Amino acid sequence: MLFFKKHRSLIAATILVVISLIMLSYHVVNPSVEPGPVRKIVLDLAATMERGVNTPVEALENIWKRYLFLIGLERENRRLVQHNALLTRQLVQHQEGYLEAQRLKKLLSLSDSISYETVAASVTGRNRKSLHQTIMIDKGSIHGIKTGMPVVADRGVVGRVIETSGHVSRVLLLIDESSNVDSIIQGGRGQGILSGDGSSRCFLKYVPKLEEVRLGDAVITSGICGVFPKSWLLGTVSRVARGESGLFQTVEVRPSVNFAKLEEVLVLTSPKKGRND
């Protein structure tokens, strides 16, 4: 007993270090383990408090945008009308293409287009420490979201869920360096792995030099690894470089989603019943 009293500090220090080493080892060995109840509670509480802080900031931003930024509104309106006309033309073309593809699919007896059950979520926070490109969304395990589920937006793939608590989830974005998505270049059907560069771009890795890649080619999910459904837009080829050495070419891809302005996303939870993938 006297020993414990005498060496109380040393024992406390040793216990703390041992506990932290065990925690670190456990999470290194099991990186994709579901968060425990303490972590879930902490994440939920932190998200609630962060929302409390962000609400007045967003309100101020809205005031700025709505009332003080009206100066360029008329010019912006003209530009948008022109842009709208252009988009309408493109939409008609795409609809034609879509209908043609549908007819061809029927002819070839291919499966119907991918259809998933979805959960809509709002982006409540962004990465804070800049080590990983992640966002927080306001839906969690009680809404049916699980680790590994793909997340998409209207313009294409956003990323995948890497952590969930009761009411919030963390999404690893495509542009993160640890994100890897099996992809296809739509034009030449060349395959590769799409990885982020940690800022705002992606690179398509392992594309052989013999493969023809053109600027503006769409890069889509291959659906091979099973995480992302097939044929979802990831981005477009923005730069191609064939170095003198090496087997592969450097293909830079501009993501189709603007991650800085992302507000709403869809989490694909499961394939719809009665439909094929």
Place this chain on the structure above:
Amino acid sequence: MIHYLLLPFFSFLFIVLQTTVFELLFLNLVSIEISLILVIYAGFHMDVLKGGLLSFALGFFLDVITGTIVGLHIILYLSIFFISMLVSLRVYAERALFILSYVFACALFECGVVLLFYKHIQGLDLFHKFDTVFLPQILVVTLVSPVCFNSFRRFGDILNVRVERSNKRSRNR
């Protein structure tokens, strides 16, 4: 006893404030890790049990809230706390220049460990982010450290710190 009960709540609030309000002050351009300065301050002024638990709790909440691997910042903060304790036994740690230099060294140490950990354990090379992400963070934390030390000293009663140790050293000098 009340100290130990309040410690987790205080640490949680501190980390939430750090990741929301403090980052807003810097327009979300730089992540400012005030918790590191608090750990160093604890190393200079608190006993092993209280300071160790505070470092543990701060590291844990930082890991959970920022999505880092749980345990990484706990180990880092405990290491920095114990090193600071040892340093405080030999050095008079109240001068602004010393605080600046010491916080800079600790922030650099933390950054180095994080980068090496990610490179060798996770297989993720983040060294190219040193200039753009880590160095600005280190410099900002270093520059605000004397102000933070003063603030922590003022809130010393709440933190229940023991300032006798440093006072005694200054008298001896």
